[in-house]
Amino acid sequence: MNHFLVLTALCIGFSAVWGLGDEDIRCVSSSCKDVECDAVPDRCKSNETNAGIYMLSPDICNCCDYCLEYMAEGEECSVGDPSNAKHTSLCGPGLTCVPDDGETDGTCQKMSTNCALEQQSFDLRRQNGNLGAMETRATCDDDGLYGTYKCVPGQNCFCLHSNGSRIFGEANYNTIADYMSCECSRAYYDAVDIMGRQLHPHEHFRCDSTGSYDRIQCINEQCLCVDALDGAPTFPNNKLVDLEDISNETLSCYSDEGSQGLYYKKCEEEYMSIHKEIEEKKNESGYSLILGYSYPSCDLDGSYQAVQENQTHKYCVDKEGSAITTPLEKASTTLTTLIESMDCKCARSNLLMTTAEKPDCLENGNYNPVQCRRNICRCVDVDGNQKCSDSTTACEEVEESMKASLKCT
Numbered sequence: 127m128n129h130f131l132v133l134t135a136l137c138i139g140f141s142a143v144w145g146l147g148d149e150d151i152r153c154v155s156s157s158c159k160d161v162e163c164d165a166v167p168d169r170c171k172s173n174e175t176n177a178g179i180y181m182l183s184p185d186i187c188n189c190c191d192y193c194l195e196y197m198a199e200g201e202e203c204s205v206g207d208p209s210n211a212k213h214t215s216l217c218g219p220g221l222t223c224v225p226d227d228g229e230t231d232g233t234c235q236k237m238s239t240n241c242a243l244e245q246q247s248f249d250l251r252r253q254n255g256n257l258g259a260m261e262t263r264a265t266c267d268d269d270g271l272y273g274t275y276k277c278v279p280g281q282n283c284f285c286l287h288s289n290g291s292r293i294f295g296e297a298n299y300n301t302i303a304d305y306m307s308c309e310c311s312r313a314y315y316d317a318v319d320i321m322g323r324q325l326h327p328h329e330h331f332r333c334d335s336t337g338s339y340d341r342i343q344c345i346n347e348q349c350l351c352v353d354a355l356d357g358a359p360t361f362p363n364n365k366l367v368d369l370e371d372i373s374n375e376t377l378s379c380y381s382d383e384g385s386q387g388l389y390y391k392k393c394e395e396e397y398m399s400i401h402k403e404i405e406e407k408k409n410e411s412g413y414s415l416i417l418g419y420s421y422p423s424c425d426l427d428g429s430y431q432a433v434q435e436n437q438t439h440k441y442c443v444d445k446e447g448s449a450i451t452t453p454l455e456k457a458s459t460t461l462t463t464l465i466e467s468m469d470c471k472c473a474r475s476n477l478l479m480t481t482a483e484k485p486d487c488l489e490n491g492n493y494n495p496v497q498c499r500r501n502i503c504r505c506v507d508v509d510g511n512q513k514c515s516d517s518t519t520a521c522e523e524v525e526e527s528m529k530a531s532l533k534c535t
Contacts, residue, residue: 158189167195167214176219184212197221197234204231220245222270239270240290251514251521258504258521260512264290274308275337278510280499281485282475285311285337292471292509294426295337298478307355311337314426326401327394331357333426335445340427341379344369344389351379391428392447397421422447432470432491442470442491444477451491464490471509485510495534498526505534 163183170178170193183192196218197203203223206213207230217223217234220242225232236242244264251257260280265273272290277283277299285295285308295311310333318324331352332340339357343350348366350359360379367376369389374380390398400419407416423431429445439453450473454461473491476484485506486494497506504523507513513534514521524531 153187157187161185161187161189163190164212166191166193169195179216199234199236201234202231203234206230219268220266220270237266237270239266241266241272242270244290256514256520258512258514258523259502260499260504261514261521262511274312275306276509276511280481280483281510282478284509287312287315293337294333295335296474296478297336298480300480306336306338308337309356310334310339311426313357327390327397327424327428328401330426332428335427335429337426342372342377342381342389344372349377349389351377393422393424393430394428397424432474433468440465440468442468442473444474450474450477451487452489454490464488464492467492469508475510496529496532498529501526503529503532505532 167178170180176196178193178195180191180193182188183190194213194216197215198218199221201217203215203217205223205225220237221234222237223232224235236246241264245266248257248261248263251261260278262277262279264276267273267288271288272286275283275285275295276292279299281299283297283299283306285293285306287293293308293311293315295306295308297306310331314325314330314333317330328346331343331345334340334354338354339352341351341354341360343352343357347369349369349372350364350366351361352359372380372389400421404416404419408414423434425431425445427445430443430447432442434441434443434447435456438457439455441449441453442451444450451470454465454468456465458465468490470491472485472487472493476487483499485497488494493506493508493510495505496503497510497512498504502523503526504512504521505514512521522532
């Protein structure tokens with residue numbers, strides 16, 4: 127059950143009971159002096175793992191300790207409504223309240239989201255001793271959706287959309303992944319889903335390379351410092367600074383010492399120059415569409431996307447736009463599959479990694495479906511994650527001399 131929805135329902139209910147309406151309630155140190163609090167459930171007081179979750183008490187001034195104890199699979203639960211009394215329990219992690227037909231009461235059952243099912247499959251393989259050496263357990267949030275990032279042991283960590291697909295944002299595996307909030311990257315893709323199109327660099331917050339918010343943001347040529355985790359203004363009372371005036375004197379988060387007015391990176395500069403020229407021609411001609419221009423492909427941190435192409439070739443580049451693979455000729459009929467599937471994820475990962483053991487890449491910069499590490503070979507997906515055929519048999523792994531026997535496609 128969604129914690130936010132639970133609290134919202136409770137707050138609405140108590141507001142109705144107490145007749146608060148729009149009355150201004152100010153809490154001071156003496157507000158809780160005479161408040162009588164209900165006892166915290168015994169399970170919450172125990173040292174048991176996943177015993178419960180402490181939350182703000184849903185009453186005036188949040189005076190009391192308030193804990194929702196977690197219920198186990200099969201225990202009776204209720205989806206509730208605003209008229210219910212204060213809740214004292216909640217289906218535990220990985221569980222959701224499944225009501226009986228036409229009722230608000232039901233039982234706690236395992237979630238059936240893709241992330242939850244992936245966890246259950248992993249747990250079954252672990253129980254049966256069928257796990258692959260490089261497999262990792264999916265991280266799900268309270269609603270059963272995918273966590274913000276996933277790591278490939280010894281290689282890299284990358285951001286995930288709530289549906290489990292990989293999105294912009296990557297860090298070396300040796301980096302502390304907990305610093306990867308991926309909130310900026312997720313916010314961008316949510317905006318794209320709403321808008322129905324990709325956004326221009328000046329239309330969205332810029333991310334850093336790990337998918338968090340870049341600490342300096344410029345929207346419509348007005349700039350400010352923000353928190354890297356949530357994008358909130360660092361100094362909300364400070365005036366915005368014109369883009370041409372930004373420096374380490376006008377913005378404390380500005381890092382380019384000795385320079386002024388530099389915000390857009392190389393790819394963004396190229397993109398914005400073309401965009402400005404197109405907009406000028408639209409205004410001059412009165413047309414809504416101008417042909418003959420081609421934008422560079424920029425990532426959310428302003429650098430060049432891994433896959434670039436021109437009229438004749440397609441190839442992988444580093445963040446500065448320099449080629450890191452041999453360009454593949456589009457007209458070649460023998461390279462059609464490699465060209466169409468090119469994502470350059472392996473080539474980019476190798477640039478990021480500092481270890482000697484790096485993944486094997488195909489000619490187009492993608493991960494080779496067969497990866498070997500320390501004489502053991504396995505199958506991987508397009509992101510380098512180990513994949514197994516099913517949960518009832520041991521994950522396919524062979525010695526390097528036998529890697530031709532792996533069926534990974």
